[in-house]
Amino acid sequence: MNYQETTNWMFNQLPMYQLQGASAYKEDLTNIRVLAAHLDNPQNLLKCIHVAGTNGKGSTSHMLSSVLQEAGYKVGLYTSPHLKDFRERIKINGQEISEDFVIEFIAKHKDFFEANDMSFFEMSVGLAFDYFAAEKVDIAIIEVGLGGRLDATNIITPLVSVITNIGLDHTQFLGNTLEAIAGEKAGIIKPNVPVVIGEYTDETKPVFLAKAEENNAPIYFASDLIDQIYLSDLIGDYQFHNKKTVQQTISILNNETDFNISNEQLQEGLLHVVKNTGLQGRWQQLGENPKIICDTAHNKHGLSVVMNQLKNEKFEKLHIVLGVVNDKDLDSILPLFPKEAHYYFCSPNSSRGLSTEILQSEAKKYDLIGEKYDSVESAFAEAKQNASENDFIYAGGSTFVVAEVPLD
Numbered sequence: 001m002n003y004q005e006t007t008n009w010m011f012n013q014l015p016m017y018q019l020q021g022a023s024a025y026k027e028d029l030t031n032i033r034v035l036a037a038h039l040d041n042p043q044n045l046l047k048c049i050h051v052a053g054t055n056g057k058g059s060t061s062h063m064l065s066s067v068l069q070e071a072g073y074k075v076g077l078y079t080s081p082h083l084k085d086f087r088e089r090i091k092i093n094g095q096e097i098s099e100d101f102v103i104e105f106i107a108k109h110k111d112f113f114e115a116n117d118m119s120f121f122e123m124s125v126g127l128a129f130d131y132f133a134a135e136k137v138d139i140a141i142i143e144v145g146l147g148g149r150l151d152a153t154n155i156i157t158p159l160v161s162v163i164t165n166i167g168l169d170h171t172q173f174l175g176n177t178l179e180a181i182a183g184e185k186a187g188i189i190k191p192n193v194p195v196v197i198g199e200y201t202d203e204t205k206p207v208f209l210a211k212a213e214e215n216n217a218p219i220y221f222a223s224d225l226i227d228q229i230y231l232s233d234l235i236g237d238y239q240f241h242n243k244k245t246v247q248q249t250i251s252i253l254n255n256e257t258d259f260n261i262s263n264e265q266l267q268e269g270l271l272h273v274v275k276n277t278g279l280q281g282r283w284q285q286l287g288e289n290p291k292i293i294c295d296t297a298h299n300k301h302g303l304s305v306v307m308n309q310l311k312n313e314k315f316e317k318l319h320i321v322l323g324v325v326n327d328k329d330l331d332s333i334l335p336l337f338p339k340e341a342h343y344y345f346c347s348p349n350s351s352r353g354l355s356t357e358i359l360q361s362e363a364k365k366y367d368l369i370g371e372k373y374d375s376v377e378s379a380f381a382e383a384k385q386n387a388s389e390n391d392f393i394y395a396g397g398s399t400f401v402v403a404e405v406p407l408d
Helices: 003-013 017-024 030-038 057-070 099-115 120-134 178-188 205-214 239-256 263-271 273-277 300-311 330-336 356-364 376-386 399-404
Strands: 048-052 075-078 090-092 139-143 160-163 195-197 219-221 284-287 291-295 318-322 342-345 370-372 392-396
Touching (some): 003 099, 003 120, 030 099, 057 139, 057 263, 075 120, 090 120, 099 120, 120 139, 160 178, 178 205, 195 239, 205 219, 239 263, 291 399, 300 392, 318 376, 342 356, 342 376, 356 370, 376 392, 376 399
Parallel strands (some): 048 160, 075 139, 160 195, 291 392, 318 342, 342 370
Antiparallel strands (some): 284 291
């Protein structure tokens, strides 16, 4: 198989949460442990930072990678989901894994994957571990896919565990209270491994403290410990806490491991995240006159910050290209959107995309008015056509929407 055929096989033959949702969720780590053993446990050769959280884990992971790159280290970065190409998930110093490595890995192990019913995500995690070990990275930043305790990435023993924050998302898997979700995310806390908490609430802090105490894990609440916050090229308001989280994590690496990152390298890393890592879709500006912003925020916790930032922008008219997936609680997110905007309702090209008819109808209940379009691309093109140079266009509601917006 060539690269396209290989990734199509990965996407279509085995469960993939990004495409299929709940049916792809595995409820234990048996499969990934079997796969890791088959690959000779490459994860045991890696020094890692493990990053979980409801929101911000992707930004935080990319920031950490950028900082460590500035310090001269060879840095593996595993994140999900991807926007345009599967290879975005697996990078070393900002360079995507080669098509050839993906092709050869799948070809070599395809029979094993089929015989053992490996999920898309399990294969991807195994591929990342195998690649990082083969390339002898100095450190690997490993982002959790979903939850923590039962996530396929949770077979590593990291140098530092990081939990960015807790919000109500993926409640069908992780529980419908902040305490329950915090318990799942806290599943990445390991014995004697320091853990950094980005944000906490009255409900989540006791959960983190109890899990850390149970594991004799030193715990650091970044929001309480970091006073001076450095600038970053990631300018979304929600990066405020992510930057604190990164700064606290780097402090632990400096104080408790052999890694050595100067203050200047920390600052340079935060300033050059996009250049160093290729991160996209975080309050990303795609144009000016009219100003065009896209963002992958997709739940109440993330969208509330983004919509507040939108309120502080100056414009004559606001155009919002909006699409969501079918497992979102619309009653929690639609009230966050501004009523004065004109909406371009669309459905991402995914089996999980919510129909434009339902989205338009539900949005109308909250006085969000607009037309529906048969694709993200056509909705975005119409918004650009209608907007004057003093207007503002926002595209989002889902990672899938941003994936279908032209990002250059």
